[in-house]
Amino acid sequence: MYRSHTCGELRIEHAGMETTLAGWVQYNRDFGAMTFIDLRDRFGITQLVFNTENDAALFQRAKELGREYVIQVKGKVAERYNKNKEIPTGDIEIIVSELTILNTSEIPPFTIEDNTDGGEELRMKYRYLDLRRKPLRNNILLRHRVMQETRRYLDTTGFLEIETPFLIKSTPEGARDFVVPSSMHPGEFYALPQSPQLFKQILMIGGYDRYFQIVRCFRDEDLRADRQPEFTQIDCEMSFNDQQDVIDVFTGMAKHIFKEVRGIDLGDIPTMSYDDAMSKYGSDKPDIRFGMEIQYLDSLLQNAEFAPFKDALASKGNVAGIVAAGCAAYTRKQLDAFTDFVKEAHRGLSGLIWVKWAADGTITSSVNKFFDEAATKTWLEHCGAVAGDLLLIGAGATNKIQKSLGDLRLKIAEELGLRDKNKFAALWVIDFPMFEWNEDKKLWSFMHHPFTSPREEDLDKMESDQGNVKAYAYDFVINGSECGGGSIRIHDPKIQAKVFSALGLSDEEAKDKFGFLLEALKFGAPPHGGIAFGLDRLCAILSATDSIRDVMAFPKNNAGRDLMLDAPAPIADSQRKELGL
């Protein structure tokens, strides 16, 4: 061993002790007759002192140590004169008597500090240097703890960690598979799994009862912001359980992780139906750290002659609003920005109406030519506003209203500082629809997964009223992010056949697409269901960072490229030939 202690270990009670430390030179501060060096390792920083009085030659050598040099020092622990309360070792320093340079370093292309001067591309190319920075290191340390605590919880609750293969068969559903040519079987390909979904069901059919895996998954698709071609799931499945059992077990897991890793009690985690979430928050992953729910004015406006309202209600749409608390004084410019926001094509409202209830009680609105103060006051009161608040109202088709007001709600909350990254509010969203209408293909398609179980009470709607069939499907949502999702699966081949028929799949097509699982269902499949959590997203939320790239040791950039390795890259012609490409 090159050291007796780490750089984060020594305290005032070690004063007088001889110690050997090893690490990196973080700073080298020259004070004429003395040189102070901050020595850094994964565990912390310890101050070293070199003194010309003690040893002039050693002092001279110390002065010449550059940033990021790797050194080993022996010396005596001493109480510090100027204590540094910012770091756990701040009460002591090391009076160095021996110095060994273990390695030198070129000058790093960016500063290894909490706030670095390096751009993201440069830091990705020199990822090993970026990884030395404390914010990134803290995230990697947190991720380690999340993984250990996740497994500890699941092991304790009877889940078995079972590895599933990475070289599998391409499936025709969902996102595009990465494929892997086989040189033993030229012209044939494996595929990398988008998730171990079919394998975990197979394991339940194999009788393993409770399975988990923290596992890499792959998706070959154009990367939207903050997606990665490879990502990690906490993948779980259990047998002989209903939806509530799954929710109970994984509520326990989420609470355990937050408690052990961040010391945070998530409290009771509420359950909300998909319909409620869409209606109140305009989203199937509502951020419930704050209220500002969507309020429907439909009942008040049945006889309104104002064209936007009349049209919306006549075409079974809605008039609805959100209350921005304390925002009655927002300027025209701010309100125009909100209007532009909801008019963006993917939201599609035609405009936004505002009603201000000033702190002095005055009510003004953008529709005062059509509605008097008494009318708009009923709206304000209906929506739960008080003096000082701003009410923003939209009218239109339900899906546009919900999308627009849901997004606007988040935007305003962000501006008002209601989305504190170090506050956490989780919930389960349940009762998802089983099917969604695919307007392009003029077909019902599955919302979650073709093996998701519909609710028993909706089975008779499977062929006649697909839009109203609800599934035993559930999402774990925290701070407005979907962190996990799963479902109870179909274990009865007859119900599976009904689902395929509702999806317009013939027996033959179904067999072609999902052959081995359908075969397996015939041999005694138990009732089962499960869930998968996105580890990257979960760690990003726990780390209070926005990007999953900040919680991965070696992420790829938005073009799916690893800048340190320079991958992907062309391969040799001989290699292509061997693969029959």
Next chain:
Amino acid sequence: MYRSHTCGELRIEHAGMETTLAGWVQYNRDFGAMTFIDLRDRFGITQLVFNTENDAALFQRAKELGREYVIQVKGKVAERYNKNKEIPTGDIEIIVSELTILNTSEIPPFTIEDNTDGGEELRMKYRYLDLRRKPLRNNILLRHRVMQETRRYLDTTGFLEIETPFLIKSTPEGARDFVVPSSMHPGEFYALPQSPQLFKQILMIGGYDRYFQIVRCFRDEDLRADRQPEFTQIDCEMSFNDQQDVIDVFTGMAKHIFKEVRGIDLGDIPTMSYDDAMSKYGSDKPDIRFGMEIQYLDSLLQNAEFAPFKDALASKGNVAGIVAAGCAAYTRKQLDAFTDFVKEAHRGLSGLIWVKWAADGTITSSVNKFFDEAATKTWLEHCGAVAGDLLLIGAGATNKIQKSLGDLRLKIAEELGLRDKNKFAALWVIDFPMFEWNEDKKLWSFMHHPFTSPREEDLDKMESDQGNVKAYAYDFVINGSECGGGSIRIHDPKIQAKVFSALGLSDEEAKDKFGFLLEALKFGAPPHGGIAFGLDRLCAILSATDSIRDVMAFPKNNAGRDLMLDAPAPIADSQRKELGL
């Protein structure tokens, strides 16, 4: 929940209790007025009783339950009349009052029993059924525990679990890479890692101090017996340590795993030099559960006129033997088989001489025309034989002698029952040569890894005497299997340059092959080293099974094919086109 207890949980103290169980019908035994069903789940087997007297209709339904049906039963726990001492629940049975069929099953294509009638191919196609068999289930359960205990030990000793990427860059060394075409970058490829070697070194350079990962690795090569295209490593690396530190930490890990998983104390784990292992056991992975070491007769035979001995010694070869204890009575046929064995082309001895020391003291040999009894007796005594033993002698080049006698030693031990799979003997083999001579290419090539550190005392032989440069490389061997291997890595760019030069690589070629790691070494790399254990092999040894396929949930066959999925398989033309193939 579909059950109040599992099928492995109920004991005599539960007698009288109402219970609900769910599981699979293992057996259904009809005794006229009674039917007994063995109900099985992952946790065990519980006997159910259906009685025509209690409930004739229920009894009738029970009689019709087929093997592998999934059922739920309610009933009362009762003490059994005929107790079954073989199973933990054998003192009780359930007097069933309610039966629900959760799922039916077709008749499985092979029996779900400890000794099944299914061939391996059939069992791999229906892997979910094979996985229900107890021997396989026990292996999967053991593997789960090995993984948990491995991580527990490493977490406790300061190792961080850090995930490294699977989509990396193809490296030109070693076995063939699997490659993955990128649709975002047509004509470019990722590669799947053969190991995270370079990443773990990068993590050390990044300051992470101690890293581990239980990680899938990939090798696209023709599969020798018991190899898989994807396999799992316990991959570890640590900083600021020397070889002994690594050995100490991972001796601790091995002992922890054996103790926690199998209740076995591995005892002190000896260290043996590569040269000693080759000399005494003819192998760099000696099985030391038994002795039978290779004994050298060279010193006794300096003046022998017998041509095979004379020629061997004249060409700097050896005359050496092994003592098969108690085998003096072996027949001519047995001895001929040994001779044929050592003459096989890859062993290459020209023959085998035997000397029998019969229990009555008589000494006979296959060379009695050339050597009298007094001479052969000195050989026997030199080799430590006693009356009753058989001495088998070969003469020839050292490498052939060691390979042949080493293999013969294992063969005889197998026949004598000295290789008990439930006894364990581990050791570390150290001081591996740094280089080996590649006769085809007329070049020195690296034995372990081009980043392995040579011993300091051998640095001056790097250019003149490569064959005698030893490396800080070590293997963990158990029961004659290499279970782990690693090395101290080079952290000094100057020594790295010397190694490349000894390998005949120019600076440019080195940069081309190992660019980003060489770059990283310039920025303050700490002294570091590590190890990787083969999880599949380790679990096979712990499970006392011969094949790693028996400890994997979803192995591929010897042609690299997944018979359940039918992968690899051709892909659609449209998919090829998207990938630019």
